[in-house]
Amino acid sequence: MAMVERQEKREQGRDRRRFLLDAARTACGVALFGVGLGLYGHRAAEANPPHALRPPGALPERRFLAACLRCGQCVRACPYHTLRLARPEEPVATGTPYFVAREIPCELCENRPCIRSCPSGALAPTLTDIYQARMGLAVLIDHETCLNFLGLRCDVCYRSCPLLDRAITLDAEHNRRSGKHTLFLPVVHSKYCTGCGKCEKACVLDRAAIKVVPRGLAKGELGHHYRLGWEEKAKAGHSLIPEQLDLPDRLPDLLPSSLAEGKP
Amino acid sequence: MSRAISSAEQVAARRGWLGRHGWLLWRRITQLAVLACFLAGPWAGVWLLRGDMAASRLLDAVPLTDPLVILQSLAAGHLPGTTALVGVVIVSGFYLLVGGRSYCAWVCPVNMVTDLAAWIRRRLGIEDGARLARACRYWLLALVLGLAAATHTVIWELVNPVTMVSRGLLFGMGAGWWLVVAVFCLDLLVAGRGWCGHLCPVGGCFSVLGLASPLRVRAAGRHRCTNCQACFTVCPEPQVIGPALRGASAGRSPVITSPNCTNCGRCIDVCPERVFAFGSRFAAPQPETESNSIRMEELRR
Numbered sequence: 001m002a003m004v005e006r007q008e009k010r011e012q013g014r015d016r017r018r019f020l021l022d023a024a025r026t027a028c029g030v031a032l033f034g035v036g037l038g039l040y041g042h043r044a045a046e047a048n049p050p051h052a053l054r055p056p057g058a059l060p061e062r063r064f065l066a067a068c069l070r071c072g073q074c075v076r077a078c079p080y081h082t083l084r085l086a087r088p089e090e091p092v093a094t095g096t097p098y099f100v101a102r103e104i105p106c107e108l109c110e111n112r113p114c115i116r117s118c119p120s121g122a123l124a125p126t127l128t129d130i131y132q133a134r135m136g137l138a139v140l141i142d143h144e145t146c147l148n149f150l151g152l153r154c155d156v157c158y159r160s161c162p163l164l165d166r167a168i169t170l171d172a173e174h175n176r177r178s179g180k181h182t183l184f185l186p187v188v189h190s191k192y193c194t195g196c197g198k199c200e201k202a203c204v205l206d207r208a209a210i211k212v213v214p215r216g217l218a219k220g221e222l223g224h225h226y227r228l229g230w231e232e233k234a235k236a237g238h239s240l241i242p243e244q245l246d247l248p249d250r251l252p253d254l255l256p257s258s259l260a261e262g263k264p
Numbered sequence: 265m266s267r268a269i270s271s272a273e274q275v276a277a278r279r280g281w282l283g284r285h286g287w288l289l290w291r292r293i294t295q296l297a298v299l300a301c302f303l304a305g306p307w308a309g310v311w312l313l314r315g316d317m318a319a320s321r322l323l324d325a326v327p328l329t330d331p332l333v334i335l336q337s338l339a340a341g342h343l344p345g346t347t348a349l350v351g352v353v354i355v356s357g358f359y360l361l362v363g364g365r366s367y368c369a370w371v372c373p374v375n376m377v378t379d380l381a382a383w384i385r386r387r388l389g390i391e392d393g394a395r396l397a398r399a400c401r402y403w404l405l406a407l408v409l410g411l412a413a414a415t416h417t418v419i420w421e422l423v424n425p426v427t428m429v430s431r432g433l434l435f436g437m438g439a440g441w442w443l444v445v446a447v448f449c450l451d452l453l454v455a456g457r458g459w460c461g462h463l464c465p466v467g468g469c470f471s472v473l474g475l476a477s478p479l480r481v482r483a484a485g486r487h488r489c490t491n492c493q494a495c496f497t498v499c500p501e502p503q504v505i506g507p508a509l510r511g512a513s514a515g516r517s518p519v520i521t522s523p524n525c526t527n528c529g530r531c532i533d534v535c536p537e538r539v540f541a542f543g544s545r546f547a548a549p550q551p552e553t554e555s556n557s558i559r560m561e562e563l564r565r
Contacts, residue, residue, distance in 0.1 A: 026396075041419040071320060088440050
C-alpha cells in the first residue's frame with residue numbers, strides 16, 4: 001500500500017517537474033525573442049534617417065510609429081508616386097511610408113489625398129491647409145558649392161519653392177571676392193518651409209547643396225526662459241527696462257594720445 | 265507513415281482526387297482570390313481592395329482592419345481613427361461568426377508556404393523536430409502587446425511575416441523574401457507546423473476571437489471512425505480532433521470546439537468514412553456540460 005502511494009507520488013513529482021521545465025523553457029525562449037525584438041524595435045524607432053521624410057500631416061515620429069498601421073493606403077492615394085513603404089532592409093521602420101526629396105518631392109496637393117486615405121489618424125486629418133505641413137526643413141547645407149554663394153545667379157531652389165519669397169528668400173550681400181558684385185544668398189525660413197523637398201529636387205548640382213531633413217535634425221531650440229528683447233519691446237509698446245543713460249563716448253586720459261586719435 | 269499511406273489509399277479507392285481535395289481546392293482559390301483582389305489595383309488599375317492585409321478598403325468604401333495591428337496601436341498609446349476602428353469591428357464580427365482561425369486557413373498568404381512545408385515533411389517522412397509548446401503563440405501575443413506598450417510602436421509589424429508577405433507582394437518585398445524562407449525552413453526542418461501551429465501571434469489573436477464562433481467542424485459520424493489516423497496526419501492542429509472524435513464515451517460533443525481549429529476542412533476531405541462535416545456549434549444533440557472546460561484546456565495547450 002505504502003509502496004503504491006510512494007510510486008504515485010514519484011510520478012506526480014515527475015509530472016510536475018516536466019510541466020515546470022516545459023513552462024520555463026517556453027518562457028525563456030519567448031523572453032529571449034522578446035529582448036531581440038524589443039531592441040530591434042527600439043533601434044528602428046530611434047533611427048530617424050536624415051533622407052527619409054514622412055508624408056504631410058504625419059504625427060511626431062514617436063507618435064507616428066504608434067499610430068501608423070503600415071497599410072500603404074497613403075502610398076496608393078499619392079498621385080505623383082512620391083510615397084513608398086519602407087522595406088525590411090531599409091533603415092526606416094518596416095512598412096511605414098516615407099519619401100526621398102531628391103527623388104520625388106511632395107507636390108503639396110491641396111485636396112490632401114494621402115491624409116484623407118489614412119484610416120488610423122497617423123496622418124493627422126486636422127491638417128486642412130497643406131501649406132501648414134511640416135514634413136522636414138530645407139537647409140542650405142553646403143555653402144562651398146552653392147552656385148549663388150559662388151556669385152552666380154542660379155536661384156533655382158528659390159524659384160522652385162511653392163512658397164516663393166516666404167520659405168526661401170534671397171538676401172543680398174557684398175561679394176568680397178570680386179569686390180564689386182552682389183551675392184544673392186538663399187535663406188530658408190522655418191516659419192514657412194513645409195519640407196516638400198522641391199528645392200532639393202531642383203538643385204542643379206550633382207549632389208544637392210540644399211537638403212531637406214527631418215525638423216528635429218535641422219532646428220535648434222532656444223532655452224525656454226529666453227526672451228528676445230526687441231519682440232518684448234514691440235509687444236509691450238515700450239522698453240521693459242529703464243532707458244539707459246547715454247554717456248558721451250570718450251577714452252580715458254591715461255592712454256597715449258596717438259592711440260586715442262586712431263593712429264598707429 | 266505506412267498507416268497514413270494506407271488510409272490515403274482507402275480514400276483514393278472511394279473518391280476521386282477532387283473528392284479528396286475539395287475543401288483544399290476551395291481554400292487555395294479563396295487565398296489566391298484575396299491576393300488577386302489586392303493585386304488587381306496595382307497591376308490592372310481595378311481597385312477592389314486598396315491597402316494591404318494590415319488595413320485596407322474594399323471597393324474604396326468598406327474599411328477592413330487587422331485586429332492585432334489595432335491592439336498593438338492601442339497598447340502603444342494611440343487611439344486609432346474612426347475608419348480603422350470601423351474596419352476592426354467589421355473584420356472581428358466576420359471572424360466571430362466563421363471562426364477566428366478561418367483567417368489562417370482561408371486568407372493568410374503564409375498558409376500556402378507552411379502548408380507546402382508540411383506537405384514535403386509528410387512526403388519525406390520527416391517526423392522529428394524541436395518540441396514547441398502550442399501555447400507559445402499566446403505568450404508571443406502577450407509579449408508583442410507588452411513590447412508595443414514599452415516601445416510605443418506597432419512593433420510586431422517590423423517582422424510580422426503575415427503582413428510582410430502581403431505588403432511585400434503589393435509594395436515590393438525586398439529582404440522580406442528571407443523571412444518567407446525562414447518560416448518555410450522552420451516548418452520544414454526545425455518543427456513541424458512550427459509557425460502557424462505554435463508561434464504566430466496573429467493566429468493566437470484570431471484564436472481568441474474565435475472562442476465562441478458558431479461555424480465548426482463536427483465529427484458527426486464519429487461512430488464510423490476506424491482509427492485510420494488520416495485526419496490526425498493532415499490536420500495542422502491535430503490536438504483539436506481528439507476530444508470531439510473520441511469523446512463519445514465521455515459524453516463529449518462531436519463538435520470541434522477548440523479555437524485553434526482553422527476550419528480548413530482537410531479532415532473532411534481525407535476521411536474515408538466521411539466522419540467530419542462543417543456544421544454549427546449549436547445544432548443537434550450536445551452534452552454541453554464539459555465543452556467549456558475542454559475549450560479552456562485546448563486554449564491552454
